[in-house]
Amino acid sequence: MNGFISSFQRTARLTARHPLDAAHAVAFFIIVTSLISVTVDNATTSGNRDAFVIAIMWVVVLLATMLGCAAAYSQDYEDGSLELLVAHQRPLFPSVLGSMMGLWFFSTLPILLCVPLGAWMLTLSTSVWWMLLLTLLAGSIVFTLFGVLGAVLTLGIGRNGVLMALLVLPLYVPVLLLGVGACQRYANGETFEFALASLFAIAVALVTFVPFAIAALLRVSQEY
Amino acid sequence: MVNTTNAKKLLTISNLNVEVADKVLFPNLSLQVREGELVEIHGANGVGKSTLLRYIIGTRRSPNGTLIRVSDDVVYVGQKSGLNPTLTPLENLRWFTQITGSKRTPKELMGALMQVGLGSFMRTPTGALSAGQIRRCGLAKLVVSDAKLWVLDEPLTSLDASATEWLREAISEHRNKNGAVICATHASLGLPAATTLQLGEL
Numbered sequence: 151m152n153g154f155i156s157s158f159q160r161t162a163r164l165t166a167r168h169p170l171d172a173a174h175a176v177a178f179f180i181i182v183t184s185l186i187s188v189t190v191d192n193a194t195t196s197g198n199r200d201a202f203v204i205a206i207m208w209v210v211v212l213l214a215t216m217l218g219c220a221a222a223y224s225q226d227y228e229d230g231s232l233e234l235l236v237a238h239q240r241p242l243f244p245s246v247l248g249s250m251m252g253l254w255f256f257s258t259l260p261i262l263l264c265v266p267l268g269a270w271m272l273t274l275s276t277s278v279w280w281m282l283l284l285t286l287l288a289g290s291i292v293f294t295l296f297g298v299l300g301a302v303l304t305l306g307i308g309r310n311g312v313l314m315a316l317l318v319l320p321l322y323v324p325v326l327l328l329g330v331g332a333c334q335r336y337a338n339g340e341t342f343e344f345a346l347a348s349l350f351a352i353a354v355a356l357v358t359f360v361p362f363a364i365a366a367l368l369r370v371s372q373e374y
Numbered sequence: 375m376v377n378t379t380n381a382k383k384l385l386t387i388s389n390l391n392v393e394v395a396d397k398v399l400f401p402n403l404s405l406q407v408r409e410g411e412l413v414e415i416h417g418a419n420g421v422g423k424s425t426l427l428r429y430i431i432g433t434r435r436s437p438n439g440t441l442i443r444v445s446d447d448v449v450y451v452g453q454k455s456g457l458n459p460t461l462t463p464l465e466n467l468r469w470f471t472q473i474t475g476s477k478r479t480p481k482e483l484m485g486a487l488m489q490v491g492l493g494s495f496m497r498t499p500t501g502a503l504s505a506g507q508i509r510r511c512g513l514a515k516l517v518v519s520d521a522k523l524w525v526l527d528e529p530l531t532s533l534d535a536s537a538t539e540w541l542r543e544a545i546s547e548h549r550n551k552n553g554a555v556i557c558a559t560h561a562s563l564g565l566p567a568a569t570t571l572q573l574g575e576l
Contacts, residue, residue: 152475153472155472156469156472160461160469163461163465164461167460167499168460225460226458229455229456229458229459230454230455230456231456231457231458231469233450233456234450234456234473235473237450238473238474239473369433372433372434
């Protein structure tokens, strides 16, 4: 519990000192959605506007979240804090979970808060907004976990953005399809409950297991 | 000083192969560290001093050989500072006590920073400090730790005369309180009754 709280606090403090780092991902989200809103008019997507907007929003949130996670643990790796963490924290799981929660809360949640703005700019039917936010809530947790997993896999390589994207993108795809599918089904008035429940089940399972994988990778990163 | 024959063993290494990238740097290393001891590890650059320390603190695991640490009680001051440059020395020190589980009040943390001469820099971002001050801040971890075994990697780097003297005194005091120190260094600390482990000439 101690490890969880101290990592969460530390992430909060670091974000407060450098708020622009978290603002990066939010700015990316707003820029991309506003560019799409001025370039794709209603006529181009006539008939299935909502389905199109849902897919776009999911993809942009995915990319923005990846951007926010790319630097996870890299500073700790550079300055030796990670070495201390690995040497002293047994088990590492609570501390990793604390960092994940902090990262989701301070860099992913601001992106989600901008989703209504994007939905409004892209003229998504207001009846679908809450469903979009609900599915993205689960989706963004998964994206954050996989984003950090990718960042940790490439620790110490430097300039790891492209490699990280290659490594973790395949992991994102099933969740992306499931989430977009659930939301589109809801928009079309079809049954969406199963897809929604599966999405949340996957999110809960990953919150339980991925931090163990991240903790193991952090230990391995200190073996060389 | 503690009588070393009766003192408790804090660390036992037997037949450890120290390896880097599948290359054995030195085979079958054996070493015992008891309460009150100071072990200085000497050796040329690249001989494996820091690697050996990483085995001791447990961030590296050896496929062969045994390394028994009596307790998890170990504090490590490595070549990397272990301090986040954005956070202040005080915040870094607090985080350190949180992860090691040693309970310290804010006053005690401030006292530790004052001891190492950072009294007026407690709230300056660590990244803005000089190399010597960052080093001092790293050594403040020793003051706030409950650990019996200190593992130091080149602790004298960037330290001025007064900080060096402070460290020598801190080590002596720690040994008097039944603590032990393992220190990889090029320049001997010049303290009495130190055991020297010379690497690279086995």
